[in-house]
Amino acid sequence: MSGYVGLGAASLGLLLLVLLERGQNLVVSALILIVGAVGLLNAQRLAPILVLALVTVNELFKQFGSDIDLDSELLPVFRVGDVVLCAALLGYVAAQYRIQGLSHFILPADDPPEITRNPSRTPLPRKRSGHSVTSQELSLLAVSLPFWAILAQLVWTWLNYPRVLLGWDWRVARAAVCLLGLIACLWVTNHVLDYARRRRMTLAEARLLLQDTLWNETRGEQRWFARWLAWFWLHCQSSRHAPRDDVLTRSVRTTLGRKEQP
Amino acid sequence: MLTSRGLAFFLAVLLALAISLVTSTPSVALAGLTLLLWFLASWLLFQVRTIQAHGRLYVERRVADKRGPVKSLWVGRTFEVGARLCNKSQAALSFACIDERLPLGVERLDGTTQAEGPLAPAAPLEIGYRIRSHSPGSVRFEGLTVRMADFQGFFYRRVFIQDVRDFRVLPSLTAARGHFSTVKRHNLLPLSGAHRHPRPGTGSELLDLRDYLPGDPPKMIAWKASARRDRLMTKEFESEVPIRCTLFVDTSNSVRVGLPGKNTLTSLVNIVAAVAQANSAARDLTGLCLFDEFGVSYIKPARGQRHLLRIFEVLADAATLAPTTGETAVAQLLPLAHRLAEEVYPQLLEPQVNYFPNWLPLWAPQAAWTLRRPPIPQGTPLRRLKESARYCADVFRQGVMARLSAKARKHYRWRKQLSAILATRLGLGPGLLALLLEDDALFVVELQHFLSEHRVAFQLPLYGPGNEYLFAAPRKVEVLAAALRKAVARGRDNELFVLLADLLPISDRLDPLLAAVKMARARHHTVLVVCPQSADAAPALEMRRTFARLGVPVTGAFPDESIPLILDRLERLRALERGVR
Numbered sequence: 056m057s058g059y060v061g062l063g064a065a066s067l068g069l070l071l072l073v074l075l076e077r078g079q080n081l082v083v084s085a086l087i088l089i090v091g092a093v094g095l096l097n098a099q100r101l102a103p104i105l106v107l108a109l110v111t112v113n114e115l116f117k118q119f120g121s122d123i124d125l126d127s128e129l130l131p132v133f134r135v136g137d138v139v140l141c142a143a144l145l146g147y148v149a150a151q152y153r154i155q156g157l158s159h160f161i162l163p164a165d166d167p168p169e170i171t172r173n174p175s176r177t178p179l180p181r182k183r184s185g186h187s188v189t190s191q192e193l194s195l196l197a198v199s200l201p202f203w204a205i206l207a208q209l210v211w212t213w214l215n216y217p218r219v220l221l222g223w224d225w226r227v228a229r230a231a232v233c234l235l236g237l238i239a240c241l242w243v244t245n246h247v248l249d250y251a252r253r254r255r256m257t258l259a260e261a262r263l264l265l266q267d268t269l270w271n272e273t274r275g276e277q278r279w280f281a282r283w284l285a286w287f288w289l290h291c292q293s294s295r296h297a298p299r300d301d302v303l304t305r306s307v308r309t310t311l312g313r314k315e316q317p
Numbered sequence: 318m319l320t321s322r323g324l325a326f327f328l329a330v331l332l333a334l335a336i337s338l339v340t341s342t343p344s345v346a347l348a349g350l351t352l353l354l355w356f357l358a359s360w361l362l363f364q365v366r367t368i369q370a371h372g373r374l375y376v377e378r379r380v381a382d383k384r385g386p387v388k389s390l391w392v393g394r395t396f397e398v399g400a401r402l403c404n405k406s407q408a409a410l411s412f413a414c415i416d417e418r419l420p421l422g423v424e425r426l427d428g429t430t431q432a433e434g435p436l437a438p439a440a441p442l443e444i445g446y447r448i449r450s451h452s453p454g455s456v457r458f459e460g461l462t463v464r465m466a467d468f469q470g471f472f473y474r475r476v477f478i479q480d481v482r483d484f485r486v487l488p489s490l491t492a493a494r495g496h497f498s499t500v501k502r503h504n505l506l507p508l509s510g511a512h513r514h515p516r517p518g519t520g521s522e523l524l525d526l527r528d529y530l531p532g533d534p535p536k537m538i539a540w541k542a543s544a545r546r547d548r549l550m551t552k553e554f555e556s557e558v559p560i561r562c563t564l565f566v567d568t569s570n571s572v573r574v575g576l577p578g579k580n581t582l583t584s585l586v587n588i589v590a591a592v593a594q595a596n597s598a599a600r601d602l603t604g605l606c607l608f609d610e611f612g613v614s615y616i617k618p619a620r621g622q623r624h625l626l627r628i629f630e631v632l633a634d635a636a637t638l639a640p641t642t643g644e645t646a647v648a649q650l651l652p653l654a655h656r657l658a659e660e661v662y663p664q665l666l667e668p669q670v671n672y673f674p675n676w677l678p679l680w681a682p683q684a685a686w687t688l689r690r691p692p693i694p695q696g697t698p699l700r701r702l703k704e705s706a707r708y709c710a711d712v713f714r715q716g717v718m719a720r721l722s723a724k725a726r727k728h729y730r731w732r733k734q735l736s737a738i739l740a741t742r743l744g745l746g747p748g749l750l751a752l753l754l755e756d757d758a759l760f761v762v763e764l765q766h767f768l769s770e771h772r773v774a775f776q777l778p779l780y781g782p783g784n785e786y787l788f789a790a791p792r793k794v795e796v797l798a799a800a801l802r803k804a805v806a807r808g809r810d811n812e813l814f815v816l817l818a819d820l821l822p823i824s825d826r827l828d829p830l831l832a833a834v835k836m837a838r839a840r841h842h843t844v845l846v847v848c849p850q851s852a853d854a855a856p857a858l859e860m861r862r863t864f865a866r867l868g869v870p871v872t873g874a875f876p877d878e879s880i881p882l883i884l885d886r887l888e889r890l891r892a893l894e895r896g897v898r
Contacts, residue, residue, distance in 0.1 A: 107352070111342075145352060155470065163321065180414065269746065285687040285755045286686055
């Protein structure tokens with residue numbers, strides 16, 4: 056866990072340096088530092104979102120407090136400061152969530168019901184143990200941080216490409232393109248994954264899927280037939296004055312061919 | 318599945334991105350895009366890894382004692398269980414937590430049933446623990462629950478890797494009460510009117526001395542007697558005639574009622590195991606006949622370790638039988654069965670393979686005329702009116718409430734999903750699925766089989782709507798009588814027939830059995846009845862008197878009482894066979 060604390064602290068320090076270098080408000084920077092540091096040390100669950108919110112609010116105040124021309128800001132300029140800011144923020148967020156997985160929980164409360172369980176079993180663990188953390192995953196995260204920041208720069212460049220969409224304002228058009236792009240990506244990816252999932256089906260799942268498809272196709276006819284059969288068995292019971300089990304068990308045995316022991 | 322943590326983060330990032338896009342704040346937009354891209358890439362990676370691993374995870378299990386792997390367990394002994402989850406896919410799971418579904422009926426002594434860590438092809442996850450079982454039956458290891466997540470805890474998936482292994486739990490071999498007395502009985506007097514019937518054999522009791530004949534083994538020479546008489550004398554020993562004991566064990570629903578491992582059937586199995594073990598130690602022959610209301614399963618009397626082991630295996634299988642009745646309410650078993658399916662078959666409940674149209678409860682709920690109603694004696698107009706009113710209430714409930722109630726809709730969905738799983742397991746396709754959706758009695762019986770197969774205890778009603786006892790199983794008397802007659806026909810010498818049956822609920826229908834017992838007694842066989850209930854209870858006294866008139870003792874199914882009685886009867890028979898006819 057100390058590795059992630061170190062990564063988070065380094066990212067937080069880098070974030071503050073970038074903010075100070077940009078001439079940000081010292082109070083807000085100190086607030087970000089306090090929230091981030093407390094979040095790191097205590098593994099506060101809301102710390103990543105709070106840091107993101109503070110950075111956002113800080114940037115918004117800076118945007119509205121200055122008389123920057125929005126059109127000039129829209130130019131797709133690759134700035135090192137932005138890349139460092141993004142990488143530092145991502146590093147802090149990722150480290151913080153991984154620390155939460157180690158100290159609070161990584162698995163949600165999805166325990167199977169206790170009613171079907173052996174009483175001598177131990178309760179399910181929800182957090183990750185510290186000894187399972189490898190240096191490989193830590194270094195991989197640290198190395199990948201600039202990649203995501205640069206990729207975001209490329210996407211931002213593509214988003215800022217001047218386009219006309221239904222005569223809308225350019226900001227609305229950009230937001231719409233971003234939203235549609237996200238939805239389209241998720242939709243296509245989801246279907247590709249569904250296809251891959253079907254190809255990986257086990258025999259039991261495939262059999263159930265086939266049976267379910269056939270049942271869906273013939274549901275109405277099967278329902279009427281099953282209802283008359285159920286009524287027939289009820290009628291047999293009442294007319295013969297026999298216990299339900301006798302009629303039922305005989306029917307089930309002949310229908311299902313079940314062989315019980317002995 | 319997106320966890321609450323992942324959802325909160327995703328929404329926060331989307332919000333920040335949306336604000337930055339609207340307000341044209343490039344730094345925040347870049348930060349938001351960075352976080353969003355990283356989040357989506359994590360999701361994609363997690364999905365690809367879980368899909369790659371799907372169907373390629375398997376369990377290697379080993380159950381062993383100190384001498385090595387075993388195929389059966391024994392009551393009271395400790396066994397080590399080791400399980401390993403292997404991954405034969407190319408992709409490694411970044412974080413997986415495995416959890417053994419510990420079978421019911423065993424006690425975990427030490428060790429761990431959980432393990433966690435990355436699951437790579439070359440690095441399986443392993444667990445190991447020690448168990449002990451306290452009652453005969455069987456232990457079913459279902460498999461391992463695998464919970465997968467990414468490092469951040471944004472995404473999560475739970476699967477169950479099936480690895481069904483059934484191990485019989487054989488009755489204990491070291492029953493202290495299951496041994497004959499080793500005190501010699503020299504003073505047995507022949508009964509009046511009986512004649513000595515000495516037969517030379519290979520027993521341990523001295524029968525006579527005779528002149529030595531060429532070919533007699535030297536170790537049989539009585540040296541002192543030879544010295545006194547000045548000629549070689551040979552010892553002759555009594556013959557040890559083996560006693561045949563046939564145990565008739567009731568396995569009908571009436572003895573299955575109760576918690577697995579703590580019901581009457583378990584007591585009967587323990588008694589039979591102790592008696593069989595004692596017989597085997599005395600080189601007697603033991604037969605076994607399991608019966609219920611539908612038929613019998615017979616094992617011929619024999620002796621030897623292999624035969625004893627076979628009896629134990631049959632008894633262990635019988636001890637796992639669970640009661641079933643179609644009179645159980647669907648709502649009583651449905652939640653339990655669905656939870657079990659969620660635990661053991663989570664993949665088969667996913668909507669991709671087990672689809673449930675949400676509009677189906679609105680369109681076609683279960684029809685009122687297929688519902689079970691308690692029988693009302695016909696005849697008077699008032700009762701007919703009651704029946705009509707009850708039918709109208711059912712029509713209203715199924716026509717209105719079943720369409721609108723959220724609970725009814727949920728139960729309908731559960732029922733469809735479970736019916737689909739049951740139909741697949743039985744291999745009968747959509748026909749059975751449709752039938753299970755409409756027929757309550759068939760559905761609950763199948764649910765009971767499903768639950769008992771997975772060793773899950775469930776409650777059953779003991780009395781039906783007409784206040785009748787549901788598990789009396791009256792037809793078993795005829796089955797038992799037929800089995801006893803057949804055993805008597807097969808019998809050779811004086812034999813012992815022990816009837817371990819729950820006869821009390823049907824004590825007024827014992828005529829076929831009494832006739833068969835009379836026949837056995839007429840052929841000089843000994844019959845003993847072991848009743849699960851106390852033989853001193855008030856309702857049992859009448860039955861006890863009935864059997865006593867035929868010379869048949871009745872005892873309760875308590876190990877301290879019944880095992881010595883059975884062994885005493887065997888000892889008496891042995892004494893008779895040895896010396897008295």
